[in-house]
Amino acid sequence: MGSFLADVYPWVKSFHVMSVIAWMAGLFYLPRLFVYHAEQGAAVDTLFRIMEVRLLRAIMNPAMVATWVFGLALVFTPGIVDWGMVWPWTKAASVLAMTWFHHWLGLRRKDFAVGRNTLNGRRYRMMNEVPTLLMIVIVLSVIVKF
Template sequence: MYLWVKAFHIIAVVTWFAGLFYLPRLFVYHAMSSDTVSHERFCIMERKLYRGIMQPSMVATLLLGGWLLHLNPGWLSMGWLHVKLGLVLLLLGYHHLCGAQLKAFARGENARGHVFYRWFNEVPVLFLLAIVLLVVIKPF
């Protein structure tokens, strides 16, 4: 059972991160667009990505991760897991910040340029690196 839960957790994480990488990239292109047709197209793409892929993947990641913790309660005494869970909480904040940006674009209230979103797009890379290294190396 453990290996099945772990496999589906990894799949959910990969899917969630795919959305976390792609949505801010859409924001880059959306911030660069100026016509109504492009604005509407990007709003649809962003909304479908966020609601149809990112939200379910995030929920699956959290539920399956919780299940893994239930199967391995000893991990809760390990420092690396505490740091990882802290990073996951920050990643949840980033996820919801992406949702807020999506809504700002939909209302036509985006005040940021494409250069901001190019940097914003790099944030999930840092989370991914840190989380994977913690899980694999378990430094403390």
């Protein structure tokens, strides 16, 4: 298995990067949709519900799963990750936090769908910064290997 993963490493890494880009785009955009949804109210409620569910189900969920699958394939590729260093642990913790945030957004989408949203636009604006902070930690962990 290790030899196979080493042989396809450039492909796996490429697909991992592409899926991360798609996932991050959704993680940046969905909270922004929530800002507008919370502030615009009933006038465009149906439109926002459709946009939110399609973004989550058609783009974000598949991209998150692909990110995890290709990321784990990279982890199991011999010679790629040295668990004796700090960077894989900071990256792993940040990816887990990003996954939690993804699911938190999914719960907020369900709140909007049933008319139970209790958060305002300001709160969603603040939460919109979470993926940026996690992305910074992940990229620095992988590239700088701190």
